[in-house]
Amino acid sequence: MQIIKAEHISMQFNMASEKVDNIKEYLIRKIKGHISYDILWALQDVSFTMEAGESVALVGLNGSGKSTFLKVLAGVLEPTGGTINVRGSIAPLIELGAGFDIDLTAKENVWLNGAILGYPRPVMRTYYDDIVAFSGLGQFMDVPVKNFSSGMLARLAFSVMTFGTPDILIVDEVLAVGDFTFQEKCRRRIAEMQRNGTAILFVSHNMEQVREICTRAVWLEKGKVMADGECCQVTEQYMKKGEQAGGESVLP
Numbered sequence: 217m218q219i220i221k222a223e224h225i226s227m228q229f230n231m232a233s234e235k236v237d238n239i240k241e242y243l244i245r246k247i248k249g250h251i252s253y254d255i256l257w258a259l260q261d262v263s264f265t266m267e268a269g270e271s272v273a274l275v276g277l278n279g280s281g282k283s284t285f286l287k288v289l290a291g292v293l294e295p296t297g298g299t300i301n302v303r304g305s306i307a308p309l310i311e312l313g314a315g316f317d318i319d320l321t322a323k324e325n326v327w328l329n330g331a332i333l334g335y336p337r338p339v340m341r342t343y344y345d346d347i348v349a350f351s352g353l354g355q356f357m358d359v360p361v362k363n364f365s366s367g368m369l370a371r372l373a374f375s376v377m378t379f380g381t382p383d384i385l386i387v388d389e390v391l392a393v394g395d396f397t398f399q400e401k402c403r404r405r406i407a408e409m410q411r412n413g414t415a416i417l418f419v420s421h422n423m424e425q426v427r428e429i430c431t432r433a434v435w436l437e438k439g440k441v442m443a444d445g446e447c448c449q450v451t452e453q454y455m456k457k458g459e460q461a462g463g464e465s466v467l468p
């Protein structure tokens with residue numbers, strides 16, 4: 217069963233092309249129509265489908281459009297063009313700390329995120345202890361998350377997003393900031409979710425991790441799909457191209 221169907225997706229960003237020193241100057245220029253923008257196409261005519269239970273990696277150099285595409289799929293960004301159909305629930309681990317209120321404690325944020333994900337309070341009550349235990353942050357649950365390190369935030373976010381069995385788990389580079397003990401735990405949790413039928417959409421610059429978790433890969437470059445196919449083949453093509461470019465930028 218197809219759970220994601222994205223057709224001809226494009227995403228345009230307007231990048232201010234001159235420096236404005238303060239908000240007052242910005243507003244005056246904006247009212248006078250004196251703000252100029254460069255147009256950047258972060259995604260261009262990207263079509264993508266995903267079957268239930270599949271594990272797909274998005275690979276590509278910095279700025280190639282991976283996070284933008286995940287945000288579009290998760291409904292965080294409205295694409296400039298194209299259509300998207302998603303069947304089922306998405307647990308999005310996209311931006312570290314997104315979905316958290318930094319002034320609230322870790323405990324309050326667990327409840328907040330449970331509500332955002334649509335879990336009733338009695339369900340959250342049954343999951344709460346497991347979420348805390350998995351995060352390993354038991355003694356920090358009453359601390360506001362603004363005082364958390366990026367690794368602690370990643371632990372909390374991963375724990376909150378991966379309880380239950382969402383239809384699709386989106387993981388964007390979040391594992392990179394956790395320490396090796398937590399990365400190992402996350403890998404085991406992802407494998408367990410895969411066994412339970414959750415589809416995984418995974419972004420990482422670590423090709424070893426990508427090959428371990430995914431069977432298919434999609435390679436993005438300058439917002440376009442360069443290849444879509446068997447994971448080892450696509451990642452090899454992608455790395456070969458990178459080596460040939462000798463570290464040259466492929467930013468849009």
Ligand SMILES: Nc1ncnc2c1ncn2[C@@H]1O[C@H](COP(=O)(O)OP(=O)(O)OP(=O)(O)O)[C@@H](O)[C@H]1O
Pocket residue numbers: 229230231256258276277278279280281282283284285467468
């Ligand atoms: N909110 C935004 N406003 C303006 N430009 C943006 C915005 N978000 C992304 N971009 C631009 O879109 C392009 C693609 O960015 P994106 O974050 O999707 O790349 P990425 O492949 O995830 O990169 P990385 O591997 O560095 O995380 C970049 O040039 C980036 O500057």
